[in-house]
Amino acid sequence: MENKEDQNLLQEEEQVVNPWEVKAKDGGKIDYDKLIDKFGCQRLDQSLADRVQRLTSRPPHIFLRRGVFFAHRDFNEILDAYERGDKFYLYTGRGPSSEALHLGHLIPFMFTKYLQDAFKVPLVIQLTDDEKFLWKDLSIEESQRLARENAKDIIACGFDISKTFIFSDFDYVGGAFYKNMVKVARCVTYNKVVGIFGFTGEDHIGKVSFPPVQAVPSFPSSFPHLFPGKDDLRCLIPCAIDQDPYFRMTRDVAPRLGYQKPALIESLFFPALQGETGKMSASDKNSAIYVTDSFKEIETKVMSYAFSGGQDSKELHSKYGANLEVDISIKYLNFFLEDDAELEHIKKEYGAGRMFTGQVKNRLVEVLNEVVERHRRARAAVTDEMVDAFMAVRPLPNMFD
């Protein structure tokens, strides 16, 4: 009996990663190796990144060469097929729960844009306004308004309108998409979704009904205006690894429906300013840099909140150097400072105690401001007409060119 309680205690301390919660074990860091083991995905190693470079004849994205996208499922098969001349399509999405996106939200879209350009393939982007209505205290109208606002930020990432279809679930569910939802739902027991998502009997059936909605954009037949007669087209999903449970379920079901399993390429979480214990929280404004933040706000947040691996005094710092493993400025630079040589230099000098936290943070403020400023300019140019155009249900005749 005692042993059993101990076990429960141990389990409670385990890290939690699912689409609604990301919590490191006991205030520590997310253990990504453990996550790969638990989820059963594969590590994305250097040889795969090299292969992408070779196949696309362009340098791999910073997120690929720096291991931000660190795990995958069958990405190698997508590349095998691509090498044989077989195209694929990309699928990613967003739950529109907040007006302003933070940098963490942009990661999958920035990377997806690179994949679209590099492989010259079409892309579907799902805005799960139904999910947000089901999980948050929002009206349908507000969910749909946020979906359109978020679509502007997504479009600002530079997607090619001739290859990209953005849709809101509330607008698009129906027809072939609904048929696939029902097909998927018929293959998944309630016990199964409880095992995957941890629903309880007190959860409403809207939650229980939702997983098929996120599953079916993985199947080309859900988009008859895009992929008629191409039911075997493979799908590659770039996403943060907390979305893996949805696609584990999808991959489980696919063969029973005679469909191809979607492949995945999965990212680390973008850490909160306060430290790498989970992903950023949309509810704590000071835990993240928003794409709407001014230079002043970015500066204040980085200077005040970015967790430092530097030592407590100048003397100690000079002696021991910074602990780069926990330093958030270094983590952020790893995501956004493109120049490999400069990053190496900073890490070396800061780690050796010859560079101080203030200097690193100053450089980070510049880098982040540049990213945010570029995004702000691009978003300002996105009109309502462009949103309508990206979201129009239409064929994309040149999507594979």
Place this chain on the structure above:
Amino acid sequence: MENKEDQNLLQEEEQVVNPWEVKAKDGGKIDYDKLIDKFGCQRLDQSLADRVQRLTSRPPHIFLRRGVFFAHRDFNEILDAYERGDKFYLYTGRGPSSEALHLGHLIPFMFTKYLQDAFKVPLVIQLTDDEKFLWKDLSIEESQRLARENAKDIIACGFDISKTFIFSDFDYVGGAFYKNMVKVARCVTYNKVVGIFGFTGEDHIGKVSFPPVQAVPSFPSSFPHLFPGKDDLRCLIPCAIDQDPYFRMTRDVAPRLGYQKPALIESLFFPALQGETGKMSASDKNSAIYVTDSFKEIETKVMSYAFSGGQDSKELHSKYGANLEVDISIKYLNFFLEDDAELEHIKKEYGAGRMFTGQVKNRLVEVLNEVVERHRRARAAVTDEMVDAFMAVRPLPNMFD
């Protein structure tokens, strides 16, 4: 312990009435009084039938004056409002699980046609092809084919195309209808649907997701092409009482969404030829009269299978008379022999032993053949173009005239 087992045994013997199973207690008859108590609906008494006659200036339908539609929820409120000049709309439906309908399937449609004519109100008819795909071993294509075939039988009941919209879920789910599905789903916990429908953890989530689909045609906002700006229009649902659980759930949820509760008018089950222990089974061809049966088939089925309340010998029959309470021919005549005087005469003579089972069955064969023959002729005149016209998503400008 013993007592508990006894209790379980007793519970197992209770009658079961839900959308997928109708079973009388221990081989006996369905106890409709108990059902009214358990479900919490109201008995439809003579005064309500009289009121319908007065308000519509036409004799009440045979199913109303003979108590076939025997229970209701808020039907009196619908009549109150109608008396004040407020219209309503009708909603009924069918799960298209088989090609040929039997007479039991026609009951709600025959009655709905009368209500549409009498009250001059619009009607929506849901074909739950998604439900049948989820519950039966059918492909989506086959479910949709059956839905169209069944639509022909429904149209053959004589509905007014200027007031009637028939839809298949697979075709129609989306937009405002899907939004209402998600709204309903958010209000109902998994525990709640388990309580209402008896789902288990091994049931697939398609079943758990379905109740909102059958719920939302109760809300006018699910049909923006029909009832724009009429979100307060009340809905009256004629159906067999096994569908009550869906609408108990719907009525529970409606006020929380700011919607009107649908009213119901609910029928007995049309008994199987073999006796009144449940409703007819589509899987036993000899338990029911199908609308495709020939005169010969009807004759054979009635003569061979219709359970008789007559006595075992001519002598005993002349002495004791028939037991009308269990005699299926009398039950069927009660549904379909329009002439009240003739029915009374048959019951009196048969009950007194002056008329014999063979004579009653002969008359029943004539009556049923006439119903079936009339239906067959009407159905033969229903073209694919008419099905398309009834199922077209369109406004109905004269639906309240």
